[in-house]
Amino acid sequence: MDVATRIVLPGDDIDPTELLPPRPASGTDKKSKNPPPLRLGPGLRQLLPSGQVVSTVSGELAADRRKNLLWIESEGGRYYPTTGDLVIGQVLHTTADQAIVALAPHDAPPLRAVLPVLSFAGATRKNRPDLHSGTLVYARVALAAKHLDTELECVDTMTGKSEGLGPLLGGMVFPVSQLMARRLLMASADKSGVVVLAALGEEGLSFETAVGRNGRLWINSEDTRTVVLVGRAIAATDEQNLDAKQQRALVKKLVKGGG
Numbered sequence: 001m002d003v004a005t006r007i008v009l010p011g012d013d014i015d016p017t018e019l020l021p022p023r024p025a026s027g028t029d030k031k032s033k034n035p036p037p038l039r040l041g042p043g044l045r046q047l048l049p050s051g052q053v054v055s056t057v058s059g060e061l062a063a064d065r066r067k068n069l070l071w072i073e074s075e076g077g078r079y080y081p082t083t084g085d086l087v088i089g090q091v092l093h094t095t096a097d098q099a100i101v102a103l104a105p106h107d108a109p110p111l112r113a114v115l116p117v118l119s120f121a122g123a124t125r126k127n128r129p130d131l132h133s134g135t136l137v138y139a140r141v142a143l144a145a146k147h148l149d150t151e152l153e154c155v156d157t158m159t160g161k162s163e164g165l166g167p168l169l170g171g172m173v174f175p176v177s178q179l180m181a182r183r184l185l186m187a188s189a190d191k192s193g194v195v196v197l198a199a200l201g202e203e204g205l206s207f208e209t210a211v212g213r214n215g216r217l218w219i220n221s222e223d224t225r226t227v228v229l230v231g232r233a234i235a236a237t238d239e240q241n242l243d244a245k246q247q248r249a250l251v252k253k254l255v256k257g258g259g
């Protein structure tokens with residue numbers, strides 16, 4: 001993901017071309033590939049009729065150039081779903097056709113989404129996943145629009161495969177800031193500055209994780225102590241904004257039984 005960032009405050013005017021490539025002027029070579037339409041994510045609002053984009057929260061203005069997407073990354077506040085987000089939710093109840101999933105159960109009102117029972121790899125009317133109340137699911141936001149229910153999916157519609165999405169069995173869920181969630185989802189540790197998971201693996205700990213943009217981190221391991229240790233390491237990195245050197249020092253301290 002090709003991402004650029006800068007810091008903004010509430011009410012700041014946003015010029016999308018600062019972080020995103022400008023749209024080609026009319027009359028240019030029609031064979032050139034035009035970028036997709038500008039998309040606005042959490043923390044941004046477009047004023048009408050002027051079309052001016054302004055920030056509604058303070059934080060880090062981020063842009064995904066490939067998707068022509070702008071949003072504000074804030075450490076706190078309510079999570080607002082955006083199409084394409086990976087999220088971790090908990091099934092509240094199910095009907096014949098869908099499950100109702102809590103994405104932010106402690107918000108007021110609680111943030112909920114719908115997950116069609118056929119939105120799983122290989123799912124059919126006769127072969128549907130067992131989504132009882134309390135089941136954790138790792139899903140992608142398939143639809144996020146104003147005045148419509150947020151819709152989730154647990155299948156890659158291009159490949160028909162789960163691609164790691166679906167029910168999360170065992171493990172524990174830990175809260176993290178939305179900023180930390182975004183950093184954990186970055187493919188490159190150089191860009192995110194988060195080396196704590198790699199450092200834990202280098203110490204011989206075996207575990208698996210799933211990260212939700214809604215501020216949820218799922219950790220699983222055959223060893224319960226490992227789950228707790230990884231959760232503590234991530235929480236400290238998040239809350240204390242530790243740099244790479246401090247993260248490695250923390251990992252060594254925790255593995256040795258200190259702190």
